Amino acid sequence: MSLVELISTEKTKPDLLDRLEGFFTSELGKNILYAKDKPGFIANRIGVFSIAACIHHADRLGLDFDTVDALTGTKLKRPKSATFRTADLVGLDILKHVFEQFDQVLSDDPWHAYFKTPQWLEYLFEQRALGEKTKAGIYKKEDGEIRVYQPESQNYNKANYEIEASVKSILKTNVSRWIAALRANQHPQSQFLYSVIKDTCLYSAYHLQTIAHSTRDIDWALHWGFGWEVGIFELWQANGVQASLALFLQDDANVSTPNWINGVTDFYTDKGAYSPSEDDYTPYSKHVVYDRQLHRPALMGESKHGQGVTIFENDSVKFFHENDGIAIFSLKTKLHTLNLEVIDSLKQAIEIAEQDFRAMILWQDSAPFCAGANLYEIVAGAKLGMIDHQNLFTSFKKKAWQLLKPNLPNIDNLKPINEVIELLQRVLMSLKYSKIPTIAAVEGLALGGGCELLMHCNRRVSHTESYIGLVEMGVGLLPAGGGCKEMARRAAKHKDLFTTLAQYFEQIGLAKVSESAKLAVDMGYLDDNDVIVSQRLELLHVAKQQAKLMINEHYRPEDVNQAFKVGGASAKANILAQLTNMRIGEFISQHDELIAQKIADVLCGGEVDANTEVNSQYLLDLEKTHFIELLKQDKTQERIEHMLIKHKPLRN
CATH class of the missing domain: 1.10.1040.50 (N-(1-d-carboxylethyl)-l-norvaline Dehydrogenase; domain 2)
Structure with a gap:
């Protein structure tokens, strides 16, 4: 407490x-x-x-x-x-x-x-x-x-x-x-x-x-x-x-x-x-320390602090500013999950921010930062046959689904899953390579798509009690919003590429989550130059400080086409050898092995020679291909449904 x-x-x-x-x-x-x-x-x-x-x-x-x-x-x-x-x-x-x-x-x-x-x-x-x-x-x-x-x-x-x-x-x-x-x-x-x-x-x-x-x-x-x-x-x-x-x-x-x-x-x-x-x-205390708490919480009946000026708002997000040239993007969904409306809204927000603001911050007024993708939309798309296409019968299937499940969220605007993945990848890449600095203010859970979201920002300010990880393995999938791609890029910066890839593979393959922001640095989800704060109410203040620092340093984005080395087929072979032993020892199921093989393929860059240089889009395409392949598997759909109903992973 x-x-x-x-x-x-x-x-x-x-x-x-x-x-x-x-x-x-x-x-x-x-x-x-x-x-x-x-x-x-x-x-x-x-x-x-x-x-x-x-x-x-x-x-x-x-x-x-x-x-x-x-x-x-x-x-x-x-x-x-x-x-x-x-x-x-x-x-x-x-x-x-x-x-x-x-x-x-x-x-x-x-x-x-x-x-x-x-x-x-x-x-x-x-x-x-x-x-x-x-x-x-x-x-x-x-x-x-x-x-x-x-x-x-x-x-x-x-x-x-x-x-x-x-x-x-x-x-x-x-x-x-x-x-x-x-x-x-x-x-x-x-x-x-x-x-x-x-x-x-x-x-x-x-x-x-x-x-x-x-x-x-x-x-x-x-x-x-x-x-x-x-x-x-x-x-x-x-x-x-x-x-x-x-x-x-x-x-x-x-x-x-x-x-x-x-x-x-x-x-x-x-x-x-x-x-x-x-x-x-x-009134509240006037102690100078509270000047750092820009959205200080209020009790019911008290006036709330810092409402900001709304740029646009819908059921899923609020995009606003506080008259300082910095735009703020906040999620309103349950557990701040990523649905299609969030992804579309983030795309719109980035475009507006690049035009009218000097920086953009992703921040929530309460934890978690983002618990990942909206699994309901994913499994609904799979069950309706909308994984990689849409046909004349799709609209009828949607209506029938809504009639059979009237208490569940509306899916009228649902797109084929492969299109959603492509959109998510494009939006997160535009976040990473935006003309203006983008900063994630992180508190609590940042899982799956939430982890990918923060990794694609240019800097992160995290509360000490932040729990970060790529956990898609638990629902039979792999990270497809650029999570594997980002880990491969980060591994390429280490002297011992093969050892680092093995560590990152284990983290993703076992759906490991950092127990703190400090441990998230060791796991590669946060960078050494990211900021960790003890007081959650200071997150936005410190994020704005970082934004202003980057602005004053004349921030310029990296080259989106910059190539980096991957481990290739030899690194993948080493990883898969360990995987086979785990399968023989019955530490993992056959479906676990299939998912892990596809994670290894993306992390290592597929069937290329060791130290081959590739660009981000190459790995993003691999991510999408393997994600769609896994989503078509009955066992993956069973895992997603089990998570939605039981709120815990199914090992099948």
């Missing part, structure tokens, strides 16, 4: 805190909050209370641990580990210790009873079932399946939760409808969620002035410290501050509420976040 809480005492020098805030923010990539010196500070005081409220109401309503986790995880816009899996990860001994500490030091807290250590937690502690670190806690794995602890029997049973349909339906609606709808639904699961939300809202309001400076502090503490997508005051405001308060008080007339809450209609406005001590709305 990125949260760091700073606590000022009477003896703390203000300039020390100022320096710490700058250092932690920029150099370590942390997010800073100033907490008051109270038990649990901000994040743990509210976050642990939320866990305590879950335990209290689950016991009251008779809900099992796994049911609570199903309800309080991603469906509630909180981490997948939810409540009790989080407890196992942290350690039940730690949770027990925190409960005991809060029970001891918060004796005057109106919700003091919630912090009593439950009997089942005492029992698991005595049994040394402390969670993940002891391989057993609330959950444990037996015979390959996850089992959940049952306090009544003190045994572990197979998880058997099921979210009630009406509750699931409510959680699918906008968060602004949750409180009233959950309260009105009498199912125990709904009453559980309503009660936990109600208590957490009231608890946060009651203690706000004691532990924090504004509502913003508590919500960001929950975002940054506990991984919540929606803070408790954000949720409350979305449902109406006074309307929700009235419901809470109807159900809990004797609850303690602070005086300030009665006059507040919004916790957040364009002026900032509400501060009870100021009885006003306070």
Whole structure:
């Protein structure tokens, strides 16, 4: 988690805190909050209370641990580990210790009873079932399946939760409808969620002035410290501050509420976040370090920073600028995947940028950078017989497909796959050899086509936590947007061409992904002169700095026809010899071997002599040919469909 809480005492020098805030923010990539010196500070005081409220109401309503986790995880816009899996990860001994500490030091807290250590937690502690670190806690794995602890029997049973349909339906609606709808639904699961939300809202309001400076502090503490997508005051405001308060008080007339809450209609406005001590709305910190965060995130209800001037926008992309001569291209697709509209839009954006701007940056306002190609469009094209041609029956097939699969994305504009590959290759080459510098600002996943996208930019600025790789092997394909070509070009710059090619082949053949930006340099996906930053919110700022540096250095693109040496048939023979051994040893399947052979053919430049010089287009043509050949294979189509449905690779 990125949260760091700073606590000022009477003896703390203000300039020390100022320096710490700058250092932690920029150099370590942390997010800073100033907490008051109270038990649990901000994040743990509210976050642990939320866990305590879950335990209290689950016991009251008779809900099992796994049911609570199903309800309080991603469906509630909180981490997948939810409540009790989080407890196992942290350690039940730690949770027990925190409960005991809060029970001891918060004796005057109106919700003091919630912090009593439950009997089942005492029992698991005595049994040394402390969670993940002891391989057993609330959950444990037996015979390959996850089992959940049952306090009544003190045994572990197979998880058997099921979210009630009406509750699931409510959680699918906008968060602004949750409180009233959950309260009105009498199912125990709904009453559980309503009660936990109600208590957490009231608890946060009651203690706000004691532990924090504004509502913003508590919500960001929950975002940054506990991984919540929606803070408790954000949720409350979305449902109406006074309307929700009235419901809470109807159900809990004797609850303690602070005086300030009665006059507040919004916790957040364009002026900032509400501060009870100021009885006003306070803006964000003016610390100079935040000048580097051009699109600083805002909570629901606050005004957003840096919207820019839109050049064009559609369902898949936004292309804009910020009055500094630098164009910015951002994806809006799910996981920022590459579909046909993205490719067409990127082509248009490059043309506009070359005409009207001095540089162009590829940047997303949130991770990932790009999770790769839209597999649905690829498999749809394959199933409709549109791999390398289109005929009179294609339009009828498309309509039939849409009728049979009405809930899936529209494919009316789908082109034959070979045409899409050619278009992608041309667009990425125009990105690489653009008249103006192109910079990729990378965070999170950059896989497959996303990796190819960043490799074709002239420079990359990457967050430390960037996970980069050419992973097409996992869906039975090879990189065909220039990924193999780029790796072959990069290998040619090394003294030991053959050894480097073998390394790159292994990476692509095993679909390896870098575990960090630093490791991506070692793997050849990033260059030594690329920039790595610790603070993700500084990516765009640093990318703009790099763009201006390249402009000032009078950037000129390389020659698109520049030739480079390839390993040729001898390098390919060495690679394939190892491949045969792996096949004989049954470490890979026959289809794995086929894919790997085609990857090796492209990386090594086909059947040419060692050190033969080729140009980029030669390898791009090889990529496209082998990609189409593989896509026609039933086993490849099975792999793609399996990935779309199961979200994990199929080894067939």
